[in-house]
Amino acid sequence: MARRAGVSRATVSHVLNGRGRIPEETRQRVLAAASELQYTPSPAGRALVRGRSDVLVIVIPHTTFGRNLQDLVDDITAQADTHDLSVVVRFAGPDPEETLAAVQHFRPVAVVDFGVLGAADRDSLEASGAVVIPKLRPDDTLENNANFTIGELMVQELLRKGPRRLVFGALLDERSDPFGPARYEGMKHWAQAHGLPIPRRMEIPLHLAGARAALQAEFADEPIGVACYNDAVALAVLAAGRDLGLSVPGHLSVMGVDATAEGQLVSPRLTTLKADNGPVMARIAADLTSLDGRTGAHPGTPERTRPFTVIRGETT
Amino acid sequence: MARRAGVSRATVSHVLNGRGRIPEETRQRVLAAASELQYTPSPAGRALVRGRSDVLVIVIPHTTFGRNLQDLVDDITAQADTHDLSVVVRFAGPDPEETLAAVQHFRPVAVVDFGVLGAADRDSLEASGAVVIPKLRPDDTLENNANFTIGELMVQELLRKGPRRLVFGALLDERSDPFGPARYEGMKHWAQAHGLPIPRRMEIPLHLAGARAALQAEFADEPIGVACYNDAVALAVLAAGRDLGLSVPGHLSVMGVDATAEGQLVSPRLTTLKADNGPVMARIAADLTSLDGRTGAHPGTPERTRPFTVIRGETT
DNA sequence: CTGTTAGCGCGTTCAT
């Protein structure tokens, strides 16, 4: 109890929150006592009276967590510190309900979702008073989905040098994959719109034997183009192709997503897709600041297109 | 207030915590009301009275977060759920003080540290009543450090086919690196103990141009063996060697750490070191259960040696 | 034996 500053709890509260007008003299006295005692307001006390904690939960899909995501987490953490929120990272577990429960348990002010939460989950959270970020927009349909676009872009790059059979290389992993399906849809949509056969989908384990088996089952003499879930999958497909004696990019062209350092260090250098996270961060930052003012309304710039860059390597 | 079950708060508390003996009949009534109202005890209230929250914070160094670490986090999360703790992941920021403050803010029951916290930080946390895991043992000296051992093992593998000049390939990254120094020490120690020249250290950026420059500065016709901080660095060194026209493993032998999927999918396949996390988990689990009983004492099995396996690829 | 009352812990807010 910093009330040993010779004042009441109420006064302390006022000083620390800049509420009621307190004479400079007492103000200083309180501040001094606070720093002497290493006093920090109890989050529990605050949460109790507010009915909500100072926590921002970042929910991350249970796929491999790479540099990209980590950079985003860092940025969000920095942003959140500005708003006096403490950041909590939560990896989605296999059981969605449990994940939601874990998030709810914090009674967070805000939840940043990277594709884990379903509509019902979001509703449930917002009903409990949390702000779910990024806010869903009315125009967030499948076709406007960034991952859908990724699928379309990959097809185009794979077909750059001429027609070939297209396949989607999905991640085979015990963890769930929230992004793959939309990318595959994007591929299928583009193919259909251009009168091409619907691309098939194969699951690629991240080891040579498995990848080899998967590719062998799919390959049949005509040139094949594999759009992979990410760079790791692409490397697996390349390894399989090498083992099967396929020429790259002649028989087999491959493309990844993420522009990982590894993909650019191997030979042949991987063609991949790099997403600029700037706009995402801008949107999150905007949603975050709207927490303070409670302005509610969406800030004016609904940047729809996420800038994607094709990093052309030697595999397409 | 679930007191609408027709009983007092005290009774609810008793029922939910299995304290005083409550007749089955009332018990059921309370339980029923609780589930109807979706009642969950407020963590804030509990924290307030306990003086400490139900939180377990995992502090993770600000290096690249890979599969290994993620698996560990998953395991700990599962373990923690057993003990009714909610898990919070916190990435260490550039400023250690800020990191500590962020952890303290939660008033956690326990903190699992992956090498971020200094001795002072640990003390500070334990002073505030948190249990820091893994508990430090008296014999946790540098020479017993797992990373020190890693350094020694790598040297031996690199020298397997005969003498060569040794270099440590450090990570060049804006993020801090808690493990590298001990590995380098292990290398130097082993070299010195065997009458070899002290290995040098070079910083390898994760792109071709930078890695090439670094390697070129170090290479001087005699065979060189590079023990790398991790597989990504090893891939960078390999890329540089390829670009410089060095033969592998003739002129240049390279070894990584982590046994990532990528390292095993490239050609030449990477020689790497895989650490079995089982013992670490066992230790953490033990420390965790000791939270309940407050047994305090270290459980009897101080497994000192972490089992490391050399995955021999084509780069040594 | 059963369940209640009282009071604590802490920060916030309203009325004084």
Place this chain on the structure above:
DNA sequence: ATGAACGCGCTAACAG
């Protein structure tokens, strides 16, 4: 600038 009351759960003491 303060006292009182509140929000919520826990526990010691106590009355039915």
